[in-house]
Amino acid sequence: MSALLDIRGLRLGIGSRKRITPILRGIDLAVAPGEVHGLVGESGAGKTMVGKVVLGIQPARAIVTGGSVAFAGRDITHLRERARRSLMATGIALIPQDPMTSLNPAFTVGAQIVDVIRLHLGLDRKAARERALALLADVHIRAPARVIVQYPHELSGGMRQRILIAIAFSCRPKLIIADEPTTALDVTVQRQVLRLIRDLQRDAGTAILFITHDLGVVAKLCETVTVLHAGRVLERGPVAEVIERPRHAYTQALMKATPRYDRPGETLTPVPPELTAALLAEAAAYDAGQAGAGNA
Amino acid sequence: MAEAAAARESGWRRALANRRVVAGAAVLLLMLAAAVLAPLLAPFDPLDQDLVNSFLPPAWAASGDPQHLFGTDNLGRDILARLIYGSRTALIVAIAAALGAGVLGTALGLLAGFYGRWVDSAVSRMVDVWMAFPAVLLSIVLVAVIGAGLHAVIIAIVVIDWTRFCRVVRAETLVQRRQDYVASAQTIGLSRWRTLIREILPNVVPLLIVLFTLEMGIAIIVEAILSFVGLSVSSDAPTWGGMIQAGRQYVNQAPWLMILPMLCVIAAVLALNALGDGLRKALDPLMRR
Numbered sequence: 001m002s003a004l005l006d007i008r009g010l011r012l013g014i015g016s017r018k019r020i021t022p023i024l025r026g027i028d029l030a031v032a033p034g035e036v037h038g039l040v041g042e043s044g045a046g047k048t049m050v051g052k053v054v055l056g057i058q059p060a061r062a063i064v065t066g067g068s069v070a071f072a073g074r075d076i077t078h079l080r081e082r083a084r085r086s087l088m089a090t091g092i093a094l095i096p097q098d099p100m101t102s103l104n105p106a107f108t109v110g111a112q113i114v115d116v117i118r119l120h121l122g123l124d125r126k127a128a129r130e131r132a133l134a135l136l137a138d139v140h141i142r143a144p145a146r147v148i149v150q151y152p153h154e155l156s157g158g159m160r161q162r163i164l165i166a167i168a169f170s171c172r173p174k175l176i177i178a179d180e181p182t183t184a185l186d187v188t189v190q191r192q193v194l195r196l197i198r199d200l201q202r203d204a205g206t207a208i209l210f211i212t213h214d215l216g217v218v219a220k221l222c223e224t225v226t227v228l229h230a231g232r233v234l235e236r237g238p239v240a241e242v243i244e245r246p247r248h249a250y251t252q253a254l255m256k257a258t259p260r261y262d263r264p265g266e267t268l269t270p271v272p273p274e275l276t277a278a279l280l281a282e283a284a285a286y287d288a289g290q291a292g293a294g295n296a
Numbered sequence: 297m298a299e300a301a302a303a304r305e306s307g308w309r310r311a312l313a314n315r316r317v318v319a320g321a322a323v324l325l326l327m328l329a330a331a332v333l334a335p336l337l338a339p340f341d342p343l344d345q346d347l348v349n350s351f352l353p354p355a356w357a358a359s360g361d362p363q364h365l366f367g368t369d370n371l372g373r374d375i376l377a378r379l380i381y382g383s384r385t386a387l388i389v390a391i392a393a394a395l396g397a398g399v400l401g402t403a404l405g406l407l408a409g410f411y412g413r414w415v416d417s418a419v420s421r422m423v424d425v426w427m428a429f430p431a432v433l434l435s436i437v438l439v440a441v442i443g444a445g446l447h448a449v450i451i452a453i454v455v456i457d458w459t460r461f462c463r464v465v466r467a468e469t470l471v472q473r474r475q476d477y478v479a480s481a482q483t484i485g486l487s488r489w490r491t492l493i494r495e496i497l498p499n500v501v502p503l504l505i506v507l508f509t510l511e512m513g514i515a516i517i518v519e520a521i522l523s524f525v526g527l528s529v530s531s532d533a534p535t536w537g538g539m540i541q542a543g544r545q546y547v548n549q550a551p552w553l554m555i556l557p558m559l560c561v562i563a564a565v566l567a568l569n570a571l572g573d574g575l576r577k578a579l580d581p582l583m584r585r
Contacts, residue, residue, distance in 0.1 A: 057479050060412075081488070088485035096483075102476040106498035116484045167484065 002073065003030035004207050005054065005175055009067035011290070012046075012053060012231075016061075023049055025231040025286050026067065031224075033174065034205045036198075038218035038239065040254070041228035042271075047211045048097075050228075051177040053077075054209070055094055056084045072174065089120050093173040095181045095197070099160035103152040109163050110148030113170060120171045135166040139196060158189035162196065169200050175207045182217070194221060215258045219243050227251050230283040249275060314578055320509075320571030323563060331384040338377035339365070342534045346372035351550045369539075369553050370546055378534035379560055385528075385535045386564060389449055389519040390512040396454035398508055401461025406500070408462070409469025410492045419466070423459045431456050435518060439527040446529050449522050453515050460514075461507055468503055472496045502579040506572050513568035520561050536561050 010027040013020035024046045031037040041047045052058040054069055056079060069077045071091065076084070096102040104112060113132040117123055123131060129148075136144035139162040152160055161181060168176050178197065182190040198221055201208055210222055218225050219239060226236040227248065235248040246252045253271040260266065312318065330337060350372040355365045366375040408419035435452040442448040472478065473496065481491045516536075522528045523537025536557040543553030 055483050057482050085485040085487060088483055090485075092483075094480065094483040096476055096480055098476055102480045104477040104481070104495050104499070106495075106501075119485060164480075167480075 003070075004033045004035075004072060005029070005031040005209065006070040007050070007054075007067070008070075010050070010053065010064070010069060011066035012049060012058070012062055012064050014059070014062050020063065020065065022065075022283075022287050022290075023062065023231050024053075025283060025290075027228070027231070027233055029226050029233065029236075031175065031207050031209055034207050035224060036201060036208045036210055036222045038222035038225040039209060039211045039228060040213065040215060040218055040225060042213055044230075045228040046231040047213075047228050048179055051094070051179050051209065051211050054175075054177055055088070055092060089116055089171040089173060091173055092175045092177065093168040093171070095161075095165055095168045095176060095178040097180045098184045099157050099164055100184065102164055103160055105152055108149050108151055109155070113148075113163070113167055116167055116170050131170070132166075135170055136163070138169070138200065139163070139166045140192075141166075157185055158193065161185060161189075161193055165193070165197060165200065169204060169206070172204060173206060175209065176201075177209050177211070179211045180213070183212075197221070215243065215254060216260070227254070229279050232279075232283060232286065234279075250279060314574040316570040317574030317578065320567040320569070320574060323567030324571060327383050327387060327564060327567075330380045331387045334380050334384055338374075338380045339363070340374035340377045342373060342377040342381040344373060348372065351546070353550070354552055366556055367550070367552055369542065370550075375539075375553070375556055378539060379536070379556060381534040382536045382539065382557065382560065383564075385446065385533070386516050386519060386561075388446065389453070390515040390568075392450045393453035393457070393515040393518075394508050394511040396450065397457040397511055398461050398504060400454060401458035401463075402465045402500070402504060404458070405462040405465025406469050406492060406497065409466040410473055410488075410496065416466070419462065423462055426456075426459045429456075432518075432521060435522065436525060436527060439522055444527050444529070449519055449528050452522070453518050456518075457511060457514065460511065461504070464503060464507060465500055468500050469496060472499050502575075505579065506576040509568050509572035509575065513565040513572070516561060516564050516568070 007027055007029040010024050010029075011022070012024040013022045015021050027046075027050060029037075029039070029050070039047045039050060049058060049062065052062075053064065054071070054076075056076070058064075064077060067077075068075055071087070076087065079087070103109070110129065110132055113135060114125070114128045117128040117131050118125070121128075121131075132148060133144045136147060141147050141159065141162055147155070147159070147163075152163075155163070161184075165181070168178075181197065182193050185193060194217060197208070200206070210218070212218060222239050224237065225239050225242050227234045227242070227250065229250055235242060235246065235251045242251060243255065246255055250271070253269075253275055256269045257271055259268060346368065349361070349364070349368055350370055352364050352368040352372075353360050354367045355362045357367075360367065364374050364376070366379065368374055369378070404419050408416040434456055438452040438455060439448045442451060478491060478495060481495045482488075486495070519528060519535070520537035520540065523535040524541045526538075526541065528535055528537060539557040540554055540561075543550070543555075543557070547554050
């Protein structure tokens with residue numbers, strides 16, 4: 001089966017022409033249609049940057065120095081703005097990390113949902129409003145007619161995240177990039193939001209690239225997982241395998257640092273600094289190899 | 297429904313609860329009424345000369361004439377009528393100049409803040425160069441070149457004061473551009489131009505309202521200065537600055553000729569500044585959280 005999202009050897013650095021700091025060091029990642037794929041890693045591993053490159057919203061100073069990103073068999077690494085725009089929302093959508101700042105404070109929630117629907121599905125105002133109300137009901141908002149005329153600052157974080165989820169699913173995309181969608185939420189709300197995303201995903205058959213640092217979430221939600229560290233893929237495979245029998249020392253260390261409901265009382269140990277140092281040395285060696293190859 | 301509507305109005309309600317806003321708005325409305333209804337309100341034609349009754353003191357003074365509430369000037373023209381007609385000039389200049397400077401400055405500020413790179417460098421350098429000129433001098437030179445007249449005054453203020461809007465709008469656009477909602481707008485397929493106009497500009501509007509009222513006050517002062525040096529509308533047309541200038545020659549003999557138009561300028565500018573300050577307090581936290 002051909003992958004929906006196929007990232008091959010993606011390299012990316014931040015900086016000017018003279019000095020580029022590598023962020024992604026040859027990432028390979030594939031997401032099949034309808035699959036929920038976890039992308040795990042600690043802060044600074046580059047997992048959010050992978051999502052941004054797929055969406056084409058990486059910062060201006062971030063330069064793709066090698067590799068390719070293909071979506072539905074089409075290379076989208078260096079897509080022009082106009083072509084990328086037609087791909088957004090209907091092809092790829094985003095559930096952002098911070099629901100507090102990802103909605104425009106100047107407009108009602110309804111206006112923001114209706115805008116997306118009208119832009120991509122070409123519905124008239126009335127039909128778009130009907131659709132928006134249905135979407136709000138889908139994300140379990142109890143009084144859609146009231147919420148639709150409210151401004152973002154009048155709503156709680158959980159409510160806002162539901163609205164962003166509704167926007168992400170609104171144009172039936174094939175792939176959703178979920179960038180730590182629960183990190184900014186209360187623990188009690190996190191579970192509900194995760195379940196919501198999973199239910200919607202199952203109904204619509206959407207593939208999700210789920211970016212998180214939480215292996216517990218990956219275990220519950222994802223089918224396959226990629227472990228990222230310092231911009232390199234350390235391990236990948238079906239979730240059950242990677243979580244039960246992690247092969248890479250880093251994944252094993254990560255598992256020991258994650259609390260598990262099925263093994264209460266287990267002592268947690270942080271990732272040993274020697275391991276981190278060794279991995280960073282490997283990354284530096286990779287950079288040196290790249291630089292050598294570039295000069296040769 | 298009701299809750300949402302209430303919350304939406306809370307910004308304006310907060311503005312109305314602010315005493316400075318109410319006082320400023322009241323004075324501004326009074327000025328507006330005087331300007332619009334000038335022909336009805338003015339007791340005399342502001343240009344009618346009556347040399348027999350020149351230098352009449354205000355009505356409350358010992359030798360005052362109750363027909364001329366604020367007295368008459370050196371040519372026997374009714375001062376109240378001239379003040380009322382003067383508010384027309386002042387308001388036309390204030391609104392037109394603030395609008396012009398606002399549109400020009402906001403457009404350039406949005407472009408500079410949003411597109412960055414060379415656009416930002418070009419606009420920012422231009423602002424720096426612009427602000428290096430002394431404003432009053434520049435305006436006098438400009439009006440002298442364009443030729444005296446109301447339109448010249450307005451153009452001069454726009455040309456000089458667009459930088460005020462430009463700097464503030466650029467800074468705010470820089471802040472807004474980095475907000476997540478702008479990235480989100482891009483991920484739903486909005487074009488950059490549409491993101492700027494539809495997503496960012498509405499978030500800059502509260503600032504613009506404040507700047508606009510402050511700029512109106514500045515424009516009134518500049519117009520008074522230019523009238524004072526004889527570079528505004530023709531000298532017999534009633535303007536506050538022109539009245540101050542004419543009254544200056546008789547300040548020992550008839551101080552009210554100068555004091556009354558000065559009070560008008562001061563009241564107008566104070567009111568506009570109070571309004572601007574009050575609106576800033578009321579509108580800022582709503583949009584910025």
